[in-house]
Amino acid sequence: MTHPFGFNYGGKTHYFVFDSESGSLHNVDYVTFLCVKNRLSIPFEGGEAEDFRALEKEEIDEINAELDQLASQGVLDSPCTVTQKKKRTGEIKALCLHICHDCNLRCRYCFADEGTYRTADKAHMPVEVGLRAVDFLIANSGKRKSLEIDFFGGEPLMNMTTVKAVVEYARSLEASTGKTFSFTMTTNCLLLNEENRKWLNDNMYNVVLSIDGRREIHNAVRKTPSGADAFDVILNNALEFRKIRGDKSYYVRGTFTAKNLDFCNDVLYLNDCGFDQISMEPVVTDLPDLQIKKEHLPVIFKEYEKLAAAYIDRRKNKDTWFNFFHFMYDLEGGPCVVKRLTGCGSGCEYLAVTPRGDIYPCHQFAERKPYKMGNVLQGVSYDRNVSDVFAGNIVTNKPDCTDCPAKYYCSGGCVANNLNFAGDMNKPYDISCAMMRKRFELSLAIAAIEACEG
Amino acid sequence: MKHINSIAVNGMKIGCGECQSSCQSACKTSCTVGNQSCKNRDEKVNTVKKPLL
Structure with a gap:
């Protein structure tokens, strides 16, 4: 192509x-x-x-x-x-632990229905489930040495007892199993107090801090359960974490919606605040007033172009330099072909575990009963038939991707989004595709300009 | 060539699993595998740094 x-x-x-x-x-x-x-x-x-x-x-x-x-x-x-038509299965390298199906924010666009995943009991993961999940991961990791556990929710800081127990237990098994664990957490920062900041900084390989940009943008769609604004507390906690984080991995990760198609201003605002690792994702929702629609795409493309130009300019100055997740492109050392075909690895090498211990192909499929693959409290086996379905979800099997220049960049898109919005996990969601292709072009252009013009 | 500068060629041409699972990196919703880097590759792609045409 x-x-x-x-x-x-x-x-x-x-x-x-x-x-x-x-x-x-x-x-x-x-x-x-x-x-x-x-x-x-x-x-x-x-x-x-x-x-x-x-x-x-x-x-x-x-x-x-x-x-x-x-x-x-x-x-x-x-x-x-590229002839591969199926992803590899049988070796799991990453688990997403749903530390609780409960949250202290009520983000309108949340794919997890305000963190509950459409469950009524707002369950918190018991320590026992967390420890058995570690056993499950080790037992199913095959020859993989580098394993990953992501603490997710809901809001994982609401259940730090289990988070700390999982980390301590996994670390205690590294020497005897020959495995090494990398831990990550995605948090809305509301409970990111001094104690939690220090613990996360010491123990997490990567921390994703969820902030949507400018105060009015964030507060408009992300209220507390009582309907109060929380932006000032969140930003202050995130900035305090940034101060102690040094050069260790973190991201400030926002979501833009139809309400802020001028999202370039939100990215640059976060950079102005002092953050230098930034991601800003288009919302995926069916809420009519927030949903990204086809008629928004020309405006979004212009906004990405505006952001790309500002990005190149700011990266020339060490005081304003920042990294934007969707503009990263390694011309000299990108991922291998296997990685490009595996994509996120959902259902094959990446699984999610709910507070009750149920196993699903990924966090987006949690609590969708037809996709349940087992339970970590019942041993280390799981339903390989579900894995086989996801193994066939490979970019080389997707006719819509055949002539797409970005196919080895996005690997065919998010399976859950494809299923939710295109009705078929093998049929890419066209609006996500259009934005991905635009970001891909800009990533290449930025890489070329920076390589050739310094 | 007068009209074309090839900046980087044959980027496509391991599966060791040592890189971070892409869904753990930043997004959780908008999978972007191609923006990662590989530390274990045998051969890097040479970039040719000429002024842009």
Whole structure:
């Protein structure tokens, strides 16, 4: 799949061609960009058709000769050589522990129905379930040495007794099992007091701090159970954590909705606050006033372009440098093909455990009974048939992904989102796809500009 | 070449599982595998750093 695109930065449009099957990125001039579009029968836009017609035949021949040379080297128009049709199963490397199905915020867009996962009892995971989950992970990890446990919810800080017990127990087994554990937590920061900050900083490999950006944006959709605003407490706690975190891994992770399509301002606000590791995700919801709709996409694309330009500028100054999760692209050392095909690994190498010990393919499938795979209190076996279904959920099996330039970048999208919004786990959710492709283009352009212009 | 600068080629061309599971990194909703890095790869991709056309 050959994909031409442009990106305007610093008053000039830069043109690129990406060959997805070989993973090759080329910077081209405008006339070559036009010739590539013509070769691929991609419709011209604006004045491009007139510009192409004005080209001399000699120049077109010269450009086509250069393009043919790249094709002969296998770095343009290259054929698909990936034949794998099923993900590997049988080795689990990561568990998402639902430390509680309870929360101290009432975020309107929460996929987990305000943290309860549509359950009535707001259960907290007992220590016993947490410890048996560790046993389950070790027993099913095969030859994997690096294992991961994510503390999730609901709000995991509401049940620190189990969190601490799990960490202590897993650490106690590292020497005898030859496994090493990395722990992560996603928190809304409301209970991130001094004691919790210190403990998380000492024990977590990565901490995801959930803040949506500007005060009015955050408070509009994320109230406490009594309906109060909580932004000031949350931001203060997060900033205090940032102070002690040093260069260890963390992210401030926000959600933008139809209410703040100017989300670039939220990202830059978080950077202005002092955060340098930022993620801002488009909401996935069916709430009509918050949902991202097709008619929003042109505005969102412009906003991503605006963010990309500001991003390049800010990264030139050590005082304003920041990393944006969705603009990361490692030109020199990206993930291996297996990783690109495995994606998130849900149902195969990544599973979720609910407070009662029930096992599901991932946190998004928790409490959906048809997908239940077992229970950690009943031993270390689980339903491999569910794993087999998810193993077939691979980008090479998705017809909609065949001609997408980003297919080895997103790996076919979130299974749960595909199921919820496209009705089929193998059919990508088109709105998520459109935004992913845009971010992918910008990631490549940013990587190229930073590599070539410093 | 006059019209084309190849910045990085053959990025696609291990499965050791040592990298972080992508769903544990930041998003939990918008899977982005391709933005990760591999520390165990045998061969890095050379980037050619020329002024942009």
